Amino acid sequence: MSRKKTVKGKSSTSSPTAAASKSKENGKPGESISTPEITSNGTVHPSRPSLSNSSEFYDLAFKVMLVGDSGVGKTCLLVRFKDGAFLAGSFISTVGIDFRNKVLNIDGMKVKLQIWDTAGQERFRSVTHAYYRDAHALLLLYDVTNKTSFDNIQAWLTEIHEYTQQDVVLMLLGNKADATHERVVKREEGEKLAKDFGVPFMETSAKSGLNVELAFTAVAKELKHRSMKDPNEPKFKLQDYVNKEMQTSGCCHS
Ligand SMILES: Nc1nc2c(ncn2[C@@H]2O[C@H](COP(=O)(O)OP(=O)(O)OP(=O)(O)O)[C@@H](O)[C@H]2O)c(=O)[nH]1
Numbered sequence: 597m598s599r600k601k602t603v604k605g606k607s608s609t610s611s612p613t614a615a616a617s618k619s620k621e622n623g624k625p626g627e628s629i630s631t632p633e634i635t636s637n638g639t640v641h642p643s644r645p646s647l648s649n650s651s652e653f654y655d656l657a658f659k660v661m662l663v664g665d666s667g668v669g670k671t672c673l674l675v676r677f678k679d680g681a682f683l684a685g686s687f688i689s690t691v692g693i694d695f696r697n698k699v700l701n702i703d704g705m706k707v708k709l710q711i712w713d714t715a716g717q718e719r720f721r722s723v724t725h726a727y728y729r730d731a732h733a734l735l736l737l738y739d740v741t742n743k744t745s746f747d748n749i750q751a752w753l754t755e756i757h758e759y760t761q762q763d764v765v766l767m768l769l770g771n772k773a774d775a776t777h778e779r780v781v782k783r784e785e786g787e788k789l790a791k792d793f794g795v796p797f798m799e800t801s802a803k804s805g806l807n808v809e810l811a812f813t814a815v816a817k818e819l820k821h822r823s824m825k826d827p828n829e830p831k832f833k834l835q836d837y838v839n840k841e842m843q844t845s846g847c848c849h850s
């Protein structure tokens with residue numbers, strides 16, 4: 597991807613450093629936010645417990661942001677990942693920004709993801725911009741049943757490049773892949789757009805759970821590999837990993 601940077605003074609590394617790990621575990625959707633606790637270049641503390649929940653140990657911690665138009669399913673994707681449930685029924689648009697934590701076991705290491713769920717509505721954009729800079733990874737969503745949300749991806753990418761760190765991990769997700777009859781954006785179109793911008797891509801469904809775990813795990817793996825910087829380990833390739841996992845599970849081409 598051609599990653600034009602205009603913002604100066606950004607950290608260009610995801611390597612881990614010591615940092616406080618005071619945490620608001622299990623923040624609830626709609627709750628107002630507290631100060632973020634992970635530094636802009638990640639944290640590592642061997643088996644460090646978070647302060648608010650001593651049972652939750654982790655080795656690495658990263659911030660992941662969910663972004664994209666209102667209604668594409670960001671909150672539902674997070675709830676599916678965190679709680680394994682789908683928020684059916686009336687759509688409650690997110691106000692401002694909120695986060696939830698989840699610790700994953702990645703190749704024997706406990707990787708904590710602090711996942712920020714942003715409001716897609718335009719009027720909250722200035723609020724969410726303030727959080728981009730600290731993000732280690734972004735999941736950019738569109739809705740396969742909503743062409744406008746797909747057409748807006750390019751504008752989102754411009755915004756992301758302007759406000760995030762240069763080495764932010766980025767993945768494009770075409771959500772609501774379960775909605776076969778309402779689909780207006782083909783998987784191939786998503787693939788092409790992602791390829792044009794050099795971004796890993798896959799389709800997901802917060803409703804059925806399709807690829808939800810995989811999306812977050814792939815990002816966590818990428819961040820872990822970057823932070824460990826082991827020259828003996830082969831370079832982790834996010835898209836290859838995702839393709840391989842989808843093949844193995846025999847899923848995910850709708
Ligand atoms: N069929 C289907 N519907 C979904 C899926 N994900 C979300 N939805 C529905 O889409 C609507 C919007 O979902 P949200 O997760 O609230 O959307 P959002 O991106 O968080 O929207 P904002 O908070 O306004 O930015 C809700 O009615 C959900 O039930 C999915 O994977 N499949």
Ligand SMILES: [Mg+2]
Nearest residue numbers: 670671689690
């Ligand atoms: Mg939301």
